Amino acid sequence: MSQALKAAVLQSAAIWGAPRVARAARRAVRALDPAAPQPSGSRRRQLLVDVSIIAAHDAGTGIQRVVRSLLAQLLRSPPAGFDVRPVRATRKTPYCYAALFPESHASAPHRSASEAPGEAVRVESGDMFLGLDLTSRIVPRRQRDLLAWKRQGVRCAFVVYDLLPFQHPHWFTPRARRSFRHWLSTLAVHADELWCISRTVARETDALMQRRFGLTNADIAIRSFDLGAETLDRAHAASLPASDRRREYAHPMLLMVGTIEPRKGHAQVLDALDALWRDGADVTLVVVGAPGWHVEPVVQRLQRHAQSGRRLFWLHDADDTRLEELYAQADGLVMASEAEGFGLPIVEAARYGKPLFLRDLDVFREVAGEQATYFRATNGDALARELSDWLALLSAGAAPTSDAIEPITWSASADQLKALVAALTDTA
Structure with missing residues (x-):
């Protein structure tokens, strides 16, 4: 059996029913990585930002407010050496470039004709995929895309908002619980790093990865960053x-x-x-x-x-x-x-x-x-x-107030995210 076929078989087994296989699947996938991924020629790296849910429908939920705010900041001020490319997929269609949100058009970098909205994503060594949107029903179905990208030297990071469907399954539908388990398994196989929205979630994620998949922080780095809020008078x-x-x-x-x-x-x-x-x-x-x-x-x-x-x-x-x-x-x-x-x-x-x-x-x-x-x-x-x-x-007038809390801006939150991108790039 070829190494590529072995990786495909193991990742499928890990995602769809045998989470303890994730560690072996992860090793098989990593064995396919190029030794030293570098962008070719003068081409800038792509930061492929998954916006699959919000691109289809912005319901204005908390997660979608975060996605919308951080994407706008990343488009205005991309990480050094990267062009930010929003991407989207469905359970049945591979990742393609997504249309930019209207408020971001003016500040977005020029996009070549080969990277027009609707065109299939093209990757090279040194690119990075960021799972910013919560796409628990989609990402497991796109394991073929992820495996192909990993073979070409693409790094993958996912934002973890919470673990609630796993921790408190009675609050969610059977389909939501099942999809979230598959999503976690996909992360265990493919994520180079997991970026959590609080230190609390980071601790919980670290414990879950060890308990469910046998993965330590040496296998998959788990970090946190702070969410922002709009500045105002x-x-x-x-x-x-x-x-x-x-x-x-x-x-x-x-x-x-x-x-x-x-x-x-x-x-x-x-x-x-x-x-x-x-x-x-x-x-x-x-x-x-x-x-x-x-x-x-x-x-x-x-x-x-x-x-x-x-x-x-x-x-x-x-x-x-x-x-x-x-x-x-x-x-x-x-x-x-x-x-x-x-x-x-x-x-x-x-x-x-x-x-x-x-x-x-x-x-x-x-x-x-x-x-x-x-x-x-x-x-x-x-x-x-x-x-x-x-x-x-x-x-x-004696109740504690929140005056002493100093929320950071979405720009500062995006700066923390960009620092994580830079650190992951340096480890490639």
């Missing part, structure tokens, strides 16, 4: 005329931001507020987020709640401008997620110095430190008590 959104802000909410107004999913804790927060409202508390909750999966009871509750339109508001299609207005108006941010990879709303709210009421998660403490109030309640009644105490602190 804090006073601008708050000073908009009421007609521009479209609605003023009764205060105190609490804000929850994120897709409606079981793990986000909306049901528990509603249980707590129901108890407070029954006791006469005058507090408003604004929920921002599109409906996800397994959330029909929560969606119906939001739509039919007795306080809907009075003290409870659900905005399922708020754009970025509207979201900024809400951050400016809010008296505090509530994040009740039972698990997260980062917690982007925390840094978004911190740009306004808002008080934070967060579930006591390691990753939230990593992001917010002592600049937040943490709760550990596991049911609505217990949360009502902790929430009532925090509201009293808010009223007295």
